[in-house]
Amino acid sequence: MIILITLAAICGSLALLLILIVIYYSLKIRRQGFSIIREHIGYFSQITYLDSKSVTIAPSDQDRRNLELPSISLASREGSIVAGGRVIYHQNQITRSVISAHGNIQQDSRIRTDLFIHQKNPKYSLGLDFCEIKFKSELGDLNAWIIPGDGETWVICVHGHRSNRRESLRLSLLFESMGLNQMLINYRNDVDSPVDKGGYHMFGLTEWRDLEDAVRHVRDNGAKKIFILGHSMGGSIALQFILKSDLDSSVDGIILESPALDLNGIITEKAKTVPFPVMALLPPIKNMVSKLVKLDWSELDYISKASQIELPVLLIHSTNDQTVPVTQSDQFACHIPNLYEYLKLEGAPHAAAWNFAQDKVELSIKTFINHVASEGYIKK
Incomplete structure (x- = not known):
């Protein structure tokens, strides 16, 4: 009897431990991936x-x-x-x-x-004239930098996870030399932006509506050709916009740098680096996260939806990306109907293609935009 009681106590303790592990990692994933956090900046x-x-x-x-x-x-x-x-x-x-x-x-x-290189606005950092504007969204006004060009072609720049508009300034001189109008946007849950009632970063599931409002803004201001540049989660937002928005046909092409194409897969890869038994407990951990954040993991799988992305795509990723596995872009590239180019680098960190290979990246982007803008494609 004593042995049975002891075994029952051990099993109960083990079960409790496993439950606590599931809860701990579920809350950790929610915090690191979804929660709105104003991260402290350290100078080390x-x-x-x-x-x-x-x-x-x-x-x-x-x-x-x-x-x-x-x-x-x-x-x-x-x-x-x-x-x-x-x-x-x-x-x-x-x-x-x-x-x-x-x-x-x-x-x-x-x-x-x-990695973003430039610390402040386009004028301070690059000497480029710009306007700070507000554009309407379903949650209220959102901020954007407008860097005017000399034509009717626009590029809308969408920054990544817990990032900001500075991320795209690395390419602003290129776009300026091409005569492009630039709109570098904030979206919901950014600093100084409206907070979504859900209170989470959703990797495109909600933020695409803010991009839709940006597209509407530039279209109402005379845009004839529109390109979207998305870094990391910004790529997820761009893809969700293409899949969901009635304004998707207004866009001529998208540039994806280190795009987060399957968050479920990203978490699985991260779990492989964590000691046992996290990998074995991943299904209940993910199930708890989906309930906490109120999401369906399949909605964040853009690889399975690649065949629905019909407009031209320039895809940029690096084999050295430790945040988003390059294998996701490898799979995505195999299924996009209109892949213009897959610029696959070796050695660049996550979302730092420009820092690593500026000339290659700028040439690919310039060639892509010039070709698509001049040749066009058949819109739906």
């Missing part, structure tokens, strides 16, 4: 030498890899430096060339690396 690296031509950094472990990219920004509370050129290693420090500097950044400044 330090400038040890700076002059007008070069900068030397004592990097933190998390900044070291970014400091090896061809183009990177060093951001401090006082200012920023765009660094590039040859990577010089000495002891535990890295030296790069100074491409440009803003503000009062100086030797001994604490810094962080920033």
